[in-house]
Amino acid sequence: MKKIDSHQHFWKYHPVKDAWITDDMKVIQRDFLPEDLQPILQENNVDGCIAVQADQSEEETHFLLGLAENNDFIKGVVGWIDLRSPDLVSRLDYFSQFKKLKGFRHIVQGEADENFLLGTAFCEGIAQLEKHHFTYDILIFPKHLPVAFEFVKRFPNQKFVIDHLAKPNFKQTDFADWEKGMREIASCPNVYCKVSGLVTEADWKHWKTSDFTYCLDVVTEAFGINRLLFGSDWPVSLLAATYKDSFDIVADYYSKFSKEDQEKIWGGNAIAFYNL
Template identity: 50%
Template sequence: MYIDSHQHFWQYHPEKDAWIDKTMQAIRRDFMPSDLEPVLHANGVSGCVAVQASQSEEETSFLLECADKNPFIKAVVGWADLQGDNIKETLLRFSEHNRFRGVRHVVQGEPDDFMYRPAFRRGIEELEPLGLTYDILVFARQLPAAIDLVRRFPKQRFVLDHIAKPVISAEPDKAWADHIRILAGHDNVCCKVSGMVTEATDRTWKQEEFTPFMEVVTEAFGTDRVMYGSDWPVCLLAASYAEVINIVRAFYSEDELPKVMGKNAADFYGITAI
């Protein structure tokens, strides 16, 4: 069974969703479970992981409500203020919902030293005792901080989103590739093969352009720690859902696909029923 490890829902509001600027007209509207379910079905995907897109506990509650009403949403990665004084209580409250599986912060929008901050790391400390994961969303230049973070918390389960958003060009940047290999050397880290189409120049691409990047990631992490994610609906800025999933299907062998397209995400997020 296939699982999409990374997608979003939102009820669009120009202030709350200010990151969706005028160049993103295709996604400046609501995207709800009823929009995604037929798309997943058409592409042979049985379930998904809903991931936060804005920095609010209200959105986390919204995603959990979506999961309550839509069984195909198998897990929720929400947001909580990891730097807040009451972070333990907040995580305990969200953890009462059985599909709350992890936390993400949009670190790509923060200063490059954000993940070194003591307050942030105190919040990270509260995740592992509750069995919660952490999604790392960074630009390639922020990978050194991510490496230091996963080294500091060897028992915490981490997953790198969007292969750290390198610029998709003819050849992978050497610094990005080196940092991916170092990050993958920590066995508490997985990687989502996701979010690549929107990193292509002018959001135009050819399938073969992704091959060298996927080779680096797969050689580094192995097929037991890589998982497919669509990044729907953000992917619609550069590709259809079918085009995104076919990039991954075309790269991996028939033997590898069950892990990359489903088992690895299920194991990481503790998804036991499809």
């Protein structure tokens, strides 16, 4: 069984560029590079990973591609590109030469406009991805789910994946709006979901495994086994847990599933989605 961590990050920490890493996140205010992750993956019997952008620049995309070129265990990259740029077609042509570049992401959760995904220029950009077989990672909060549903319906042939279950707030117990939004968007067969970033949305100091059960029940029922991907969100997840802790939450929940189903969540679906 191939195990793939479908979502993690690398960075060379810079206090201005990485201003989102605030002082209550001191544990991740440093560099995180392949030599930090590789032994952790080996300890947890994970065969490879997908490196996902954390900065919105083409430099970030090249940085991750460089790391992937020099480290075989980095199986793919989700980079950043300006999807609203008038030069997008030529930039996509350029980036399509990089075999490990699998798709793109924009930090939509950080945009002031809650309808950002429906912007004309952004949607025109998304429409260009399919011909290059690029995927798109959707990074949003629960409040964005109704807009995201309208968005994905416009592109029935584009492969989408929702990062971190759309970040339900595990510190509360009212998941009604989140659940409604997730069940709606899961009705689109081209949308997948990453079982990732769980502890980051929980109480960092006092979470327990049972905090995540309800939401895992919802996404497992809504998306089905064939559209769920394990991801760690390392090193952001270190704010609340070790890599093994994050891994074990997923392992514990899916331990009752068949071996075949577990193989899909741990790697098979990531291999298919990102064409690894």
